[in-house]
Amino acid sequence: xxxxxxxxNGKTASGDVEGRTLLSQFLRENLNLTGTHVGCxxxxxxACVVHVNGEAVKSCTMLAAEADGADVATIEGQAxxxxxxxxxxxxxxDHHGLQCGFCTPGMVMSAAALLxxxxxxxxxxxxxxxxxxxxxxxxxxxxxxxxxAASGQDVSxxxxx
Amino acid sequence: xxxxxxxxxxxxxxxxxxxxTGNGNYTDDINVHGQAYVHFLRADVAHATINGxxxxxxxxxxxxxxxxxxxxFAEVGGIPCGWGVTDxxxxxxxxxxxxxxxxxxxxxxxEIVAAVVADSLEQARDAAEAIELDLSDLPxxxxxxxxxxxxxxxxHDDLTSNVCYDWVFGNGEDDAMEAAFASAAHVTTLExxxxxxxxxxxxxRVAIGEHNKSNDEYTLYTTSQNPHVIRLLMCAFVxxxxxxxxxxxxxxxxGGFGSKIFHYAEEAFCTHAAKACGRxxxxxxxxxxxxxxxxHGRDHLTTIDLALDADNNxxxxxxxxxxxxxxxxxxxxxxxxxxxxxxxxxxxxxTPLIQVNVKSLFTNTVPVDAYRGAGRPEATYSIERVIDxxxxxxxxxxxxxxxxxxxxxxxxxxxxxxxxDTGDYHGTMDKLEAAADxxxxxxxxxxxxxxxxxxxxxxxxYIEACGIAPSNxxxxxxxxxxxxxxxTVRVNATGSISVFVGxxxxxxxxxxxxxxxxxxxxxxDESMIDIVHGDTGRVPFGMGTYGSRSIAxxxxxxxxxxxxxxxxxxxxxxxxxxxxxxDIELKDGVFTVAGTEKSIDWGSVTLxxxxxxxxxxxxxxxxxxxxAFYDPANFTYPAGAYACEVEIDPETGKVTVERFAxxxxxxxxxxxxxxxxxxxxxxxxxxxxxxxxxxxxxEDGQLLSASYMDYAMPRAxxxxxxxxxxxxxxxxxxxxxxxxxxxxxxxxxxxxxVVNAVIDALQSGGHDITHIDMPVSPSRVWxxxxx
Numbered sequence: 047x048x049x050x051x052x053x054x055n056g057k058t059a060s061g062d063v064e065g066r067t068l069l070s071q072f073l074r075e076n077l078n079l080t081g082t083h084v085g086c087x088x089x090x091x092x093a094c095v096v097h098v099n100g101e102a103v104k105s106c107t108m109l110a111a112e113a114d115g116a117d118v119a120t121i122e123g124q125a126x127x128x129x130x131x132x133x134x135x136x137x138x139x140d141h142h143g144l145q146c147g148f149c150t151p152g153m154v155m156s157a158a159a160l161l162x163x164x165x166x167x168x169x170x171x172x173x174x175x176x177x178x179x180x181x182x183x184x185x186x187x188x189x190x191x192x193x194x195a196a197s198g199q200d201v202s203x204x205x206x207x
Numbered sequence: 208x209x210x211x212x213x214x215x216x217x218x219x220x221x222x223x224x225x226x227x228t229g230n231g232n233y234t235d236d237i238n239v240h241g242q243a244y245v246h247f248l249r250a251d252v253a254h255a256t257i258n259g260x261x262x263x264x265x266x267x268x269x270x271x272x273x274x275x276x277x278x279x280f281a282e283v284g285g286i287p288c289g290w291g292v293t294d295x296x297x298x299x300x301x302x303x304x305x306x307x308x309x310x311x312x313x314x315x316x317x318e319i320v321a322a323v324v325a326d327s328l329e330q331a332r333d334a335a336e337a338i339e340l341d342l343s344d345l346p347x348x349x350x351x352x353x354x355x356x357x358x359x360x361x362x363h364d365d366l367t368s369n370v371c372y373d374w375v376f377g378n379g380e381d382d383a384m385e386a387a388f389a390s391a392a393h394v395t396t397l398e399x400x401x402x403x404x405x406x407x408x409x410x411x412r413v414a415i416g417e418h419n420k421s422n423d424e425y426t427l428y429t430t431s432q433n434p435h436v437i438r439l440l441m442c443a444f445v446x447x448x449x450x451x452x453x454x455x456x457x458x459x460x461x462g463g464f465g466s467k468i469f470h471y472a473e474e475a476f477c478t479h480a481a482k483a484c485g486r487x488x489x490x491x492x493x494x495x496x497x498x499x500x501x502x503h504g505r506d507h508l509t510t511i512d513l514a515l516d517a518d519n520n521x522x523x524x525x526x527x528x529x530x531x532x533x534x535x536x537x538x539x540x541x542x543x544x545x546x547x548x549x550x551x552x553x554x555x556x557x558t559p560l561i562q563v564n565v566k567s568l569f570t571n572t573v574p575v576d577a578y579r580g581a582g583r584p585e586a587t588y589s590i591e592r593v594i595d596x597x598x599x600x601x602x603x604x605x606x607x608x609x610x611x612x613x614x615x616x617x618x619x620x621x622x623x624x625x626x627x628d629t630g631d632y633h634g635t636m637d638k639l640e641a642a643a644d645x646x647x648x649x650x651x652x653x654x655x656x657x658x659x660x661x662x663x664x665x666x667x668x669y670i671e672a673c674g675i676a677p678s679n680x681x682x683x684x685x686x687x688x689x690x691x692x693x694x695t696v697r698v699n700a701t702g703s704i705s706v707f708v709g710x711x712x713x714x715x716x717x718x719x720x721x722x723x724x725x726x727x728x729x730x731x732d733e734s735m736i737d738i739v740h741g742d743t744g745r746v747p748f749g750m751g752t753y754g755s756r757s758i759a760x761x762x763x764x765x766x767x768x769x770x771x772x773x774x775x776x777x778x779x780x781x782x783x784x785x786x787x788x789x790d791i792e793l794k795d796g797v798f799t800v801a802g803t804e805k806s807i808d809w810g811s812v813t814l815x816x817x818x819x820x821x822x823x824x825x826x827x828x829x830x831x832x833x834x835a836f837y838d839p840a841n842f843t844y845p846a847g848a849y850a851c852e853v854e855i856d857p858e859t860g861k862v863t864v865e866r867f868a869x870x871x872x873x874x875x876x877x878x879x880x881x882x883x884x885x886x887x888x889x890x891x892x893x894x895x896x897x898x899x900x901x902x903x904x905x906e907d908g909q910l911l912s913a914s915y916m917d918y919a920m921p922r923a924x925x926x927x928x929x930x931x932x933x934x935x936x937x938x939x940x941x942x943x944x945x946x947x948x949x950x951x952x953x954x955x956x957x958x959x960x961v962v963n964a965v966i967d968a969l970q971s972g973g974h975d976i977t978h979i980d981m982p983v984s985p986s987r988v989w990x991x992x993x994x
Contacts, residue, residue, distance in 0.1 A: 064329070066329070074236075079229065080229070080231075080233075080235075080236035081228070081229015081230065081231070082229070083233070083409075083410070083461070084235075084411075085409045085410065085411065085461075085494065086494035086914070086915050087493045087494050087495055087914075088494070088495075088914045088915050088916050090914075090915035090916065090920075091409060091494070091915060093409060120229065121227075121228065121229035122228065122229040122230075124228070124229075125228050131224065131227060131228070135227040135228070138223065138227055139219050139220065139223040139224070139227060140219065142220065142880050142881070142883075142884045144220075144223060144226055144227070145462070145714035145715070145716070145884060145888060146408070146409065146410065146459075146460065146461045146462040146713055146714030147222070147223070147225075147226025147227075147231050147459065147461065147714070148231075148233065148408070148409040148410040148461030148462060149409045149461075150226050150227060151226075151229055154227065169928075170924075172923070173922075173923040173924040174923075174924050176922070176923035176924070177922050177923065177924055179923070180409065180915070180920050180922060181409065181923075182407055182408055182409050182462050182464065182888070182891075182892070182920070183409075183462055183714045183884075183888045184884060184887055184888050184891070185887035185888045185889070185890050185891025185892070185894075185921075185926060185929065185953070186887075186891060186921075186922075186923040186926055187884075187887040187891075187926075187928055187929055188884060188887065189923065190923060190928070191928075204928055
């Protein structure tokens with residue numbers, strides 16, 4: 047066991063971890079931040095995406111010890127200061143970009159990372175970027191639409207609701 | 208103007224806020240004080256005799272609480288099959304015991320061989336590696352056709368063969384079928400594979416068993432689509448526990464698609480082990496475990512023959528199918544290739560003679576059961592592919608051939624035992640032709656060809672039987688459960704309402720849509736109404752969510768219970784307004800004496816029900832709470848027409864879906880936004896089946912596609928935006944909301960559209976290719992083009 051300390055959603059967090067403890071496990075089990083989900087064990091599904099030092103990271107593929115000293119952001123820290131949904135979260139709700147909600151935290155964190163680097167991505171750029179986030183419910187239609195809307199693009203011409 | 212509340216409106220989903228902020232409450236987010244963890248040692252061979260199992264070294268490992276083997280469960284029941292199919296000779300299906308932990312023999316990779324309970328998951332995993340297993344390998348039965356042969360290695364020694372049943376259905380007797388095919392002007396035959404799939408909800412399964420020593424009560428937290436069904440099956444058939452001592456809770460569930468209907472060994476294990484270990488026991492599946500322990504879907508081999516007369520009218524349809532059951536019978540496995548498949552073989556067409564033959568087989572593979580659509584996608588794929596092939600052979604327009612043979616008069620009794628109550632297949636096809644811009648296809652094909660690509664258009668129809676199901680009908684056909692649903696409407700003194708429903712929401716948005724109905728009926732704001740679901744300790748006995756049944760069956764129960772509430776509230780209002788209850792009208796949450804200005808609001812009436820100082824106590828009980836159980840009179844019959852346009856790169860064989868349009872008739876619609884989303888998701892899964900997904904076993908029964916590295920899930924860049932139209936609406940005639948259900952349509956209707964489009968593209972390029980099996984991968988297309 048060794049102690050790790052990191053900043054998570056702006057607050058200092060410490061805990062004792064084994065060498066094999068994953069960042070996703072540390073967030074869920076030590077810090078009770080259960081919004082970060084684990085949907086696979088091959089770093090494919092993206093339900094566990096968080097930001098580490100501003101970069102999107104699959105937290106099931108990083109050891110907690112590797113994040114020692116890092117600045118970590120999770121879905122729990124994404125809402126506005128007054129508790130209201132941020133622009134991306136609100137766009138997901140407005141455009142029905144989620145159904146069961148399990149992939150959603152990873153989708154929102156990935157979308158935030160995309161929009162940081164590319165504030166007005168095209169449909170093709172969004173689909174390409176989300177290659178590492180699997181959703182089984184939505185057929186991706188409303189996720190792509192929500193991210194376009196969150197980036198300020200007019201989505202009224204896109205088919206259906 | 209679209210409505211902003213009530214039936215037909217699309218309010219934003221109220222469940223979204225918790226999911227978007229990381230505050231969902233999924234089963235794996237639950238931890239019980241003092242819980243231990245179980246790791247299951249799973250078989251890594253498909254078929255073997257267990258000679259010995261030595262756990263002594265493992266038991267001495269740090270943190271180990273207890274190790275369980277098949278011997279510990281030899282005295283409890285097996286996992287039951289919920290449907291008994293009678294074969295063509297009147298004999299019952301062969302039904303082997305389905306043990307919680309393998310006992311004596313291993314029958315598929317992934318079967319539980321031992322269970323290690325320890326203080327931590329890591330300790331349980333470490334200890335499992337110290338278990339010594341002495342096995343004698345046996346030949347694995349993997350291929351269905353070999354499994355059916357005389358003298359094949361048997362999966363179950365105590366059965367007469369690997370055939371679960373050999374079932375025949377439909378009005379076509381052998382002689383009549385032979386005569387129809389002999390006299391046909393044209394016969395089209397197609398052999399096809401409905402590829403084996405894994406449902407893959409993004410949330411892996413989880414089970415936590417808890418036992419309270421003080422009152423001998425159990426709680427099972429589980430990722431289930433139907434907690435009451437799990438409680439009944441586990442208590443009555445497996446563990447022999449009194450139901451009133453067991454509470455099953457399915458909180459937020461991260462998708463199901465059928466795979467979370469079934470009662471699984473891990474649920475019974477955790478419940479049993481909680482008492483045996485004296486502490487709660489938690490299991491969280493990894494994705495790798497999910498691939499080898501969640502029930503798989505589809506897996507049919509079918510030969511279908513369609514007979515047509517000289518005017519291209521369909522005269523007879525015959526199918527012969529091998530259906531894989533896997534090693535054991537999962538909960539609804541036997542009904543999927545029979546009563547959810549054979550009964551749909553009429554499709555949207557008035558074919559007068561139909562004969563369906565299904566042989567279901569045991570193999571050394573993971574059990575196979577319902578996956579989104581369950582039998583209906585297999586039926587639709589067979590019918591719509593053979594019609595498309597017939598149209599191409601005859602040189603007629605595939606849409607025109609379908610239209611010519613549509614059922615147009617309702618009710619329509621099919622040759623396969625269903626009665627379609629309503630539909631408008633021409634009207635729905637008209638909507639599709641507009642939504643898909645079929646008239647613009649030729650220009651788009653020319654553009655693709657200018658780029659060196661082949662472009663194809665595939666169209667098909669579908670029908671499904673939803674609203675599952677009339678209990679007396681399915682009971683006659685072998686169902687061992689009723690298929691009603693239930694709702695309790697509890698009105699509080701201040702007028703707010705909790706509706707306790709037997710349906711379960713795991714992505715369908717019930718928490719938003721169900722209150723829209725009650726709000727519309729009473730005329731109060733939706734925010735005053737919540738639904739409660741997923742907890743047998745709170746909700747009435749309902750059968751859960753699958754088969755696109757929630758709003759059609761449980762929604763109907765909710766309407767009936769709300770009608771009782773309104774009737775009673777009118778009596779209270781009549782008393783307060785000193786009028787006859789027959790003269791009381793309820794509108795916008797206000798009770799008025801007809802033709803007068805005398806009125807009283809909803810809240811005053813509900814308060815009086817609970818503070819009955821001025822109340823007709825000699826005629827009416829206080830309180831305002833009603834329950835209704837609703838058993839449907841018939842299935843519902845959503846139907847639609849889908850169109851897909853693909854481009855094929857002739858250099859690589861890669862198929863790209865360029866456009867996809869869906870026109871569905873779901874009857875009345877409660878929340879159009881949610882309905883669109885359900886169709887989108889189904890289409891995404893259908894494109895996955897058609898182009899990407901495939902569950903592959905090698906000849907030893909090893910699952911080769913056992914992770915997301917090998918099993919190709921559809922990703923965002925595999926699919927386009929979809930054009931969805933559900934303005935074709937013929938309301939269901941026999942339920943109070945006129946709804947039909949929409950959950951499975953997309954997955955049922957889309958695979959044949961994709962494959963039809965691929966064949967159209969290839970033929971447009973001069974390739975004499977009439978069929979490619981799913982998944983239509985680049986290598987298959989390239990091989991067909993260059994074969």
